[in-house]
Amino acid sequence: MAVITGLATLTAYGSGPEHLWTGLLSGEPALSPVTRFEVTGRRARYAATLPGSPDLTAELAALVDRACTGAGLTGAERAVTPLLLARHLTTAVDPPTASLAADCGLLGLQRIHTGACAAAASAVADAAAQLALGEHPRLVVAAGHLVTEDTFASFDSSGVLAPDGIARPFSTGRRGPLLGDGAGALVLESPAEARRRGATPLARIAGWGQAGDAHHVARPHPAGLGTARAVAAALHRAGLGPDAVGYVNAHGTATPAFDPSEAAGLHRALGPHAARVPVSSTKP
Known part of the structure; x- marks a missing residue:
């Protein structure tokens, strides 16, 4: 079992889990017409994007820092904490990504999960499994994906994206998903470590498969x-x-x-x- 003691998120609803939760409860999609790149001639023209052209590595670094700060980690505790990273299908590691752990004061980049939509969940399960085995007292998981022109074009040309800008899972008339920006970071600890530090658990991971x-x-x-x-x-x-x-x-x-x-x-x-x-x- 593992507990989450630090959490930071970034979505089209805004920065922070409070904006994400409020947005989800509102029932209002965070979708808007795509302006980050040209979509003239595309079947789909909507995505849940952040304003401007954010840099994913910079955003992940900020999220990791906020999650670690929220968990109350000291510099010494960060220095012995590995980082697990999840990226949507990206196997190449550029220099900024490779130095992400060091830039955040963490032990090092242990592994990158690239299982598309399941990458982040897979990384969290990996971290929880390592904690259960006693390999580390604590790990940080960071995950993110920003909508790029190449990804959008690939999904759109395959006919997967909903052309009407509405995703309807499990509904009659469903025509596919839509893409969106999203990133987050979690601090996962063993319950014993969280108690030792006096950290307040935000959630418990009881099982995974x-x-x-x-x-x-x-x-x-x-x-x-x-x-x-x-x-x-x-x-x-x-x-x-x-x-x-x-x-x-x-x-x-x-x-x-x-x-x-x-x-x-x-x-x-x-x-x-x-x-x-x-x-x-x-x-x-």
Whole structure:
């Protein structure tokens, strides 16, 4: 088990978890017409973007610093804390990224997760697993992606993005997701370390699970086998049954192939409780 003692976020709703939470509760999308680059001739023209042209590495450094400050870490504690980084499909490490940990006073960049939309969650699970094994008393996870012209063009040309600017996961008439800027940083600690420092936990990570369908390079298994295995593994690790789940934050791509697969996986993992538990997606 791990606890989160520091948190910083940046989204199109604004900087800080309070703006993100308020925005999510409002039910109002943070989407707007794309102005960062030219979208004339594109099917989709909306994204959830920050103003101007922010630099991702600089934003991540600021988020890591805020998360560490929020957790009350001293310079000495930062110096023995590794950094896990999550980036959307980016495998190249440029000099600013390579020096991110040192610039933030951390021990070093331990690993980069690049599993697209799952990269950040995968990095958090990695950190929690290391804490459970006692490999470190504390880790920092930083993750982020900014909408670029190349990424937007790639998604748009493949016909994935919703051309009407509305994402409708699990709904009739859904036409796909939309892209958005997002970045965040977490300080994860073992409960014993948090108690030793007198830190106040913001949240607890009780269980996690990861799995793959091994079905198709771009399409999930129709029965949601990977989703079911991941959910079941997380519940097993936490020592919980399906009835303990009070809410599911789904991947929710709003595509014809992924939504039914995810729904099937949840029903497979949660059994009869799946028909009662609230499910939504952050993507809209």
